[in-house]
Amino acid sequence: MAELKLIASFALGNLLGEAVVWHDASQSLWWTDIHGKALYQLSWPSQQVDKFELDERISCFAHLPENDSLAAEFPLLVAFASGFALYNPQTKQRCWLARPELGLPGNRMNDGRVDRQGRFWAGTMVEQDQGQRGSLYCLTQTGARAVLTDLAIPNALCWSPDSRVMYHGDSPTGTIRRYQFDAASGAVTDGELFAQVPQGEPDGAVIDAEGNLWVALWGGGALAQYRSSGELLALHPLPVSQPTCLAFGGPELDLLFVTSATVGLSEAQRAAEPLAGALLVYQSQSQGVPEATLQSLHWQKLMAQMEGTANA
Structure with missing residues (x-):
């Protein structure tokens, strides 16, 4: 298996870089520093980085399609720490x-993404343990529907190229599970073990054009690459111990972007890992799958439902 070639790095010192996604329409990469309360945009190939400060942490997000009636006013659908919102x-x-x-x-929103049919999913994690558990939600026209429950730190959410399989992990277990996925309804059934990661914990994951699953190994300092059968194809070492998420991007979808974190590292560890918290860019011989387009919902109806709940 060919090694990845590091071609660029952006030493931004992210506390918890996450949710990296390639936006083809603008030929740019977006990601969030959850604990740093910031969104980032990296234009490619100019390599210009723009930073947007936040008043609440964002864990994951998706771009509204350009033909959405609210896209100009609210270009993003995001999972803030406390819930789903449209945001500019x-x-x-x-x-x-x-x-x-x-x-x-004690809970906050965590990992999420858009499935290949355009539905937005995001999970909640246990940030301060008070005996509660987290869930994986799918945002629908009637609100947020819990699909998986009894989770600690939901991560590694992605779908096979044919949408027949959903992958999902609960990081502290060290495992990724595979579910049968009904593309029409968004229902999941028959969860089973897909992989036990070889080191660290599974964090963000993505599928390549050949159906292989790539996952960032938090605390494991590497990316693990799996066949759809669950066979470990390769373990790609990284110069950071806490990689968090990854995305294929670039005009040919053959660049692999990896976010990382500095949170929890000691001064000695930081000194030993000068790229901790950086965005890493690799040339890959694998190619990604185009990001799915978010499905427009009747946003005003959802807003009205929220107002009605608040006033009840």
Whole structure:
């Protein structure tokens, strides 16, 4: 298996870089520093980095399609720490759509992405353990629907190229599970073990054009690459111990972008890992799958439902 070639790095010192996604329409990469309360945009190939400060942590997000009636006003659908909202990083305007765990202290939103049919998914993690558990939600026209429950730190969410399989991991277990996925309804059934990672914990994951699953190994300092059968194809070492998420991008989808974190590292560890918290860019011989286009919902109806719940 060919090694990855590091071609660029951006030493931004992210506390918890995450949710990296390639936006083809703007030929740019986007990601969030959750604990740093910031969104980043990297234009490619100019390599210009723009930073947007936040008033609440964002864990994951998706771009509204350009033909959405609200895209100009709210270009992003995001999972803030406390729920789903439309958001404009330039103006900081926000409209809440669903906050399913607002009354559950100690939890926050975590990993998420758009499935190949355009539905937006995001999970909640246990940040302060008070006996509660997290869930994986799918945002629908009627609100946030819990699909998986009894989770600690949901991660590694991705789908096979044919949408027949959904992959998902609960990081502390060290495992990724495979579910039968109904593309039409978004229902999942028959979960089974896909892989036990060889080191660290599974964090963000992505599928390549050949159906292989790539996953960042938090605390493991590497990317693991699996066949769809669950066979470990390769373990790609990284210059950071806490890689968090990855995405294929670039005009040919043959660049691999990897986010990382500095949170929890000692001064000695930071000194030994000068690229901790950086965005890493690799040339890959594998090619990615185009990011799915978000499906437009009746956003105003969701907003009205939120207002009705708040006033009840």
